[in-house]
Amino acid sequence: MxxxxxxxxxxxxxxxxxxxxxxxxxxxxxxxxxxxxxxxxxxxxxxxxxxxxxxxxxxxxxxxxxxxxxxxxxxxxxxxxxxxxxxxxxxxxxxxxxxxxxxxxxxxxxxxxxxxxxxxxxxxxxxxxxxxVPLKDFFPAGAAWKKRILRHAEEEIRRRERAGAGRWREDWRRQLRRRFNPQNFYLTAEGLACFWPMYAIAPASEGVPVFLLPYGEGVSPERKAGQGS
Incomplete structure (x- = not known):
């Protein structure tokens, strides 16, 4: 087979x-x-x-x-x-x-x-x-993958703030790192979606915040398919 x-x-x-x-x-x-x-x-x-x-x-x-x-x-x-x-x-x-x-x-x-x-x-x-498959397997070996995800999420929150889209907790920067869980992700056709629990970084009106990290620059949905961790 x-x-x-x-x-x-x-x-x-x-x-x-x-x-x-x-x-x-x-x-x-x-x-x-x-x-x-x-x-x-x-x-x-x-x-x-x-x-x-x-x-x-x-x-x-x-x-x-x-x-x-x-x-x-x-x-x-x-x-x-x-x-x-x-x-x-x-x-x-x-x-x-x-x-x-x-x-x-x-x-x-x-x-x-x-x-x-x-x-x-x-x-x-x-x-x-x-x-x-663990989250780290979708990044190059030795990459600072957690730092990259957090930086991308912070940039996206700032972009949404400038656009007047969404509301965030006053301490969202600290909670973004504190409440990060490497198990909270899934793949999409466009990129790797990382999410934070409801209430962790935003009020209930924002639901479950999701940040999409597009494929490219070392992030790939095929990086270790079939190879294990």
Whole structure:
């Protein structure tokens, strides 16, 4: 068999609803990628995202349900409209060629009148090896890749500030470095997307800040495809 260059997937979905005294107070919908095929890589990726799906539903039951139940009882006592909390896990395949498969998964928790809490993660898989690829592998050996990413993000924030686009925390420069996580990235056709958690460097109105580092000058989506770390 030839080397796998792309991965075909279909969505796998699971839905749950929890009630208090027969009244629905929390619903959850999870959708994760389900690879086609039965080779080692497909099985490993399938198992990984099925586990992520189960972990999300357990989190909803153990952490969100008590909040929803408490809010339901408080609303009942105060004769307020009964709450209906909702949590969602979704995904988007952002890159799928050259032996690399990149996916962005995201959870959204709507727990009241305030902004929804959004949490994102990115995974980039080497389809030949069957394992995730670390961020450093997309830069030349010995490159100061972290410094380059942070410098690019800082320049982009300054550019957006000059254009009047976006709002940022007063201490965003310090938090940009403090909250940097090398696992928070995914590939796209245009470049390498690095992101920061919601609230880390900007208010809720900005959601999850993402900065795209274009390919070129040593940054490549093909640098170590199939070679491992």
């Amino acid at each position: 030839g080397e796998r260059l792309a991965l075909k997937t279909e969505p796998f979905a699971a839905e749950r609803e929890w009630t208090v005294e027969g009244v629905p107070v929390l619903s959850a919908l999870a959708q994760v990628p389900e690879p086609e095929g039965k080779d080692r890589t497909a099985r490993r990726i399938k198992r990984f995202y099925r586990l992520q799906c189960r972990a999300f539903l357990r989190y909803c039951e153990k952490c969100l349900l008590p909040q929803a139940a408490a809010e339901y009882r408080a609303a009942l006592e105060a004769s307020r409209p009964l709450p209906a909390f909702r949590a969602e896990l979704s995904y988007r395949v952002t890159y799928n060629e050259g032996g690399l498969w990149s996916v962005c998964t995201q959870t959204r928790e709507t727990l009241g009148p305030g902004p929804a809490l959004v949490t994102r993660r990115g995974d980039t898989w080497d389809l030949a090896a069957g394992y995730p």
